[in-house]
Amino acid sequence: MANKQTNFIYHIHPEKVPASTIRFTHTFGLGGMALVLFLLQIVTGILLKFVYEPTPDKAYDSILFMQNHLLFGHYIRNIHHLSGTLLIFVALFHLLRVFFTEAFYGPRSSNWIIGVVIFIIILFSNFTGYLLPWDQLSYWAVTVVTQMLSYIPVVGPELTSFVRGGKEVGAATLLTFFNFHTAVLPFALIILLLFHFWKVRQAGGVVVPRNRNHNGKGIIPVVPELVVRELVTGLILLAVIFLLAVFIDAPLRERANPAYSPNPAKAPWYFLGIQELIMHFHPFIGVVIIPVTLFTLLFYLPCFPFRIRNTGIWFSSSKGRKMALISALLALVIHPILIVASEYLIHFNTWFPSLLPVISGGLFPLILYSIIFLLYLFYIIRRYKPLSNEIVQAVFVYFLVTYTVLSITAIFFRGPGMALMWPWKIS
Ligand code: HEM
Ligand code: HEM
Structure with missing residues (x-):
């Protein structure tokens, strides 16, 4: 030896x-x-x-x-x-x-x-x-x-x-x-x-x-x-x-x-979630505000003041596991609906033509989305009465699944002109 x-x-x-x-x-x-x-x-x-x-x-x-x-x-x-x-x-x-x-x-x-x-x-x-x-x-x-x-x-x-x-x-x-x-x-x-x-x-x-x-x-x-x-x-x-x-x-x-x-010209698959985001938000929000906020939170993670640390335990606790699962399911259901609604029903830009695009197409959809997100947060906090680390984990899963849904939409469901369409119709 x-x-x-x-x-x-x-x-x-x-x-x-x-x-x-x-x-x-x-x-x-x-x-x-x-x-x-x-x-x-x-x-x-x-x-x-x-x-x-x-x-x-x-x-x-x-x-x-x-x-x-x-x-x-x-x-x-x-x-x-x-x-x-x-x-x-x-x-x-x-x-x-x-x-x-x-x-x-x-x-x-x-x-x-x-x-x-x-x-x-x-x-x-x-x-x-x-x-x-x-x-x-x-x-x-x-x-x-x-x-x-x-x-x-x-x-x-x-x-x-x-x-x-x-x-x-x-x-x-x-x-x-x-x-x-x-x-x-x-x-x-x-x-x-x-x-x-x-x-x-x-x-x-x-x-x-x-x-x-x-x-x-x-x-x-x-x-x-x-x-x-x-x-x-x-x-x-x-x-x-x-x-x-x-x-x-x-x-x-x-x-x-x-x-x-x-046509369509698409970003590499790992950046397609961001390309999908700018279909729904003003590019300043989609390219700068949202990704920068999420990455800053990711860097800041070790500094979150958690009261109880469940280091080394998968998903923190069985409640943490349940919350992660429910967050994944909710994100999976909410986002396809929001994507279709934003494509066909909600057009802040045309509803408020006199406002700056960053306000009508950026701030307004962001406020609407934040309300939906806060409802989700309110729901899981009311239902599970979780510890702060269980909430952070659930929110992380929620955004992870959201980015996956955005990416899958842009990869498979966007055709010429980046319009929504079924994959089998894309030549
Ligand atoms: C983390 C490390 C690396 C990653 C993730 C990576 C990834 C890639 C990717 C995705 C391509 C495009 C290939 C294609 O799909 O056509 C590529 C091409 C290339 N990479 Fe890297 N690479 C890495 C490290 C390196 C290193 C260290 C070298 C050389 C010292 C290198 C030399 C090249 C060359 C010459 C090409 C062009 C040839 C081609 O496209 O097939 N890569 N790389
Ligand atoms: C090429 C990329 C990477 C390599 C080769 C690498 C390699 C490793 C290895 C070999 C370990 C030891 C335990 C294990 O296998 O899990 C480890 C632990 C660790 N890695 Fe990475 N890693 C990479 C990327 C990352 C990333 C993207 C993160 C997270 C943001 C990360 C965060 C950590 C942390 C915090 C530990 C300590 C975990 C523990 O003590 O249980 N690493 N890494």
Whole structure:
């Protein structure tokens, strides 16, 4: 056996951990899986970089060349695409695991904040990669998203030009996105992840329910118990990706044509919820106020003054579980109704033509929505008489399901002109 001072494993893990923490359902291995996916992105990304050329006249051809003439070129591109998408889901599920076991307090609070930053960088890693194939899909998706920035008051139009490196998405945008994608963001992620792992170690490992007393019993050695489990989970994940990448192709449409916009032009799927929001609220509310408020609350989470902390217990309590479920169901029912009503019945803009659009199309729908939200809040508080952490959890679930409904609507139920329609009618 390797010397404990020199064994790399003991830099990451303590020598012994509580047996309960190595059960798969304790963390679902999600942090480890996210790490495997990130490492896979680096390896496949470096291979792609040997061939890819970040200029508008060569980018698309370099992808075609890699797909059609290089041994495993297509396959490696598929793996990079697939694991990039999976990374968003796995990081999100890991965030949810941490949230629902209340592992964002005390010694873990700074790690929660680092985690939220990591999550945002993962989204932007995907977004910057999205442009690189330089096809119609990527060109117009990036045009749509960068256009959203122009709705930010005062600095909006300048910000859009700054991000694009000019008036339109073009050579400068491609080069900037390429540099961010292959250097700045991966470097930032590596630094943050090293910090993230150190913080897990510093907090004494993963969270366990506070009142569980181990007394030396149920403590097991990390080698081989935990390390073997991590290895098996990682290998199974890799096997699944390598298999799926044989069948699922990374998308590649026609070469980008700045003169011809596809209809509908949609943002990448993870930003489509925001694109859907601006169908119902003035863009200033949809792009700035709502997302900024929600992310600020997410960062602020460890500072909420909860009276009783149920750290390490899934959903806090059985009441917490019920409230989360009812919130999910309510959000699932309310939002499709609101989306249809806002499309066909409620038109504040045309009802109050003399008012500023940000008031009639922004403030008024926001007030209406806030009333509906407060009714929901009133209902669950009256019915369950919950603790403050159970309320926070229920509201979190409510907004999570809301964003999912918005995204699904924009992905499957929006056709030409972004009008609502049934999926089977979209050609
Ligand atoms: C968190 C890490 C990363 C994520 C989430 C990510 C995601 C993506 C995505 C979604 C694409 C578009 C692929 C497609 O669907 O067509 C892409 C393309 C690309 N990525 Fe990454 N990537 C990551 C890291 C890297 C790194 C570290 C490198 C290189 C050092 C890299 C190099 C490339 C290249 C050259 C392309 C263009 C080729 C293509 O589009 O197939 N990526 N990436
Ligand atoms: C590439 C992305 C990420 C990687 C590789 C990663 C990795 C890990 C690992 C390996 C652990 C140890 C326990 C476990 O597996 O659950 C962990 C714990 C933790 N992660 Fe992450 N993580 C990532 C993203 C995030 C995100 C997006 C958040 C949340 C906002 C987050 C917050 C935390 C917190 C608070 C802990 C401590 C949890 C506990 O003690 O139970 N991480 N992370």
